[in-house]
Amino acid sequence: MQFIDLKAQYKALKAEIDSSIQSVLNAAQFISGPQVKELEAQLAAFVGRKHCVTCANGTDALQLAFMAAGAGKGDAVFCPDMTFISSTEPSKMFGAASVFCDILPDTYCLSPESLERQIQAVLAEGKLRPKAVVAVDILGNPCGYDALEPICEKYGLTLIEDAAQSFGASYHGKRACAFGHVATTSFFPAKPLGCYGDGGAVFTDDDETAALFRSLCVHGKGPGGKYDNVRVGMNSRLDTLQAAVLLPKLKALGDYEIDRRQEVAGRYNAAFAGKLVTPFVEEGCVSAWAQYALLAKDTAQRDKITAHLTEKGIPNMVYYPKPQHALPVFRDEPRYGETFQNADDYCARTFSLPMHPYLEEAEQQQVIDAVLEALSL
Numbered sequence: 367m368q369f370i371d372l373k374a375q376y377k378a379l380k381a382e383i384d385s386s387i388q389s390v391l392n393a394a395q396f397i398s399g400p401q402v403k404e405l406e407a408q409l410a411a412f413v414g415r416k417h418c419v420t421c422a423n424g425t426d427a428l429q430l431a432f433m434a435a436g437a438g439k440g441d442a443v444f445c446p447d448m449t450f451i452s453s454t455e456p457s458k459m460f461g462a463a464s465v466f467c468d469i470l471p472d473t474y475c476l477s478p479e480s481l482e483r484q485i486q487a488v489l490a491e492g493k494l495r496p497k498a499v500v501a502v503d504i505l506g507n508p509c510g511y512d513a514l515e516p517i518c519e520k521y522g523l524t525l526i527e528d529a530a531q532s533f534g535a536s537y538h539g540k541r542a543c544a545f546g547h548v549a550t551t552s553f554f555p556a557k558p559l560g561c562y563g564d565g566g567a568v569f570t571d572d573d574e575t576a577a578l579f580r581s582l583c584v585h586g587k588g589p590g591g592k593y594d595n596v597r598v599g600m601n602s603r604l605d606t607l608q609a610a611v612l613l614p615k616l617k618a619l620g621d622y623e624i625d626r627r628q629e630v631a632g633r634y635n636a637a638f639a640g641k642l643v644t645p646f647v648e649e650g651c652v653s654a655w656a657q658y659a660l661l662a663k664d665t666a667q668r669d670k671i672t673a674h675l676t677e678k679g680i681p682n683m684v685y686y687p688k689p690q691h692a693l694p695v696f697r698d699e700p701r702y703g704e705t706f707q708n709a710d711d712y713c714a715r716t717f718s719l720p721m722h723p724y725l726e727e728a729e730q731q732q733v734i735d736a737v738l739e740a741l742s743l
């Protein structure tokens with residue numbers, strides 16, 4: 367059994383993927399081929415955004431979003447304490463401060479109360495300028511945008527949606543990547559929409575921001591083209607081959623993969639309800655289930671369950687073992703006396719089970735039996 371079965375997905379989509387790759391090989395337009403434009407148009411339409419600009423990976427996508435926000439020295443960028451480092455790394459890279467906020471105890475996404483406390487602490491201290499908020503749709507579950515958007519408006523902050531884990535999710539009828547001034551995603555192979563290497567994209571409704579991204583992705587190119595450099599940029603493009611892989615995968619994701627993920631999550635939820643803390647998805651929302659994470663009673667119980675799963679040959683992972691404030695790289699970031707109880711608690715108790723759209727019912731049952739068995743030991 368695989369934690370995320372990319373071979374099973376390839377088997378299901380082999381004919382479409384092979385012919386799509388073959389057409390790139392035949393045309394030999396490996397950079398900026400027509401598949402890239404086509405994919406950008408389809409991605410923008412899928413999420414309901416005016417512009418999509420693809421780039422080399424989800425981390426670059428976030429760097430681009432930070433560059434568009436103009437975040438740098440003297441700025442405070444607010445982000446959840448429980449995420450992958452890519453959400454917070456660009457702050458340090460551009461000389462801004464990462465101000466961590468606690469997560470909610472149910473969705474595990476950015477807590478609006480903690481966010482507002484931290485904004486006010488920054489303002490009260492008067493040393494940093496509150497600049498941007500990175501809202502991470504963690505594990506595939508969309509953030510509570512109805513609460514986050516008004517806070518960003520109130521304090522004049524740029525909202526960035528980090529949808530690396532949530533492509534295909536939706537929040538009250540709007541798809542992930544449709545929130546914030548800029549939204550970013552990742553096509554890392556294990557993501558809900560993954561390519562066969564690295565890939566990413568930024569989304570915006572703003573024409574000027576989209577034009578800025580197109581320039582930044584190609585060494586800050588100007589109106590005269592790539593040798594007319596008007597700003598410092600980067601070399602960050604999605605290869606044509608990756609676009610060719612993503613086109614049939616995007617269709618499968620929309621046609622049935624997201625639905626199948628709901629079925630797997632539903633079966634897990636029913637089996638573990640009342641025995642472990644099962645994931646919470648707000649009414650009217652759909653998670654992309656990048657991960658199916660449970661909370662054990664405590665670290666000892668978590669470790670006992672994961673050891674049993676490993677012994678039984680069931681793949682399992684811990685996303686994430688440490689909150690951001692506990693990472694050595696962030697030891698000097700300002701804290702303002704905020705505690706991160708929910709993030710600490712989540713990291714101490716979480717473990718994730720195999721989750722993908724091709725997980726057979728028999729395999730799901732095997733996972734369920736092994737977890738329940740571990741609980742009875």
Ligand SMILES: Cc1ncc(COP(=O)(O)O)c(C=O)c1O
Binds near residue numbers: 452528
């Ligand atoms: C929340 C989050 N943001 C950003 C990224 C960065 O994506 P990439 O690996 O494509 O750079 C990831 C990747 O794991 C992620 O989980």
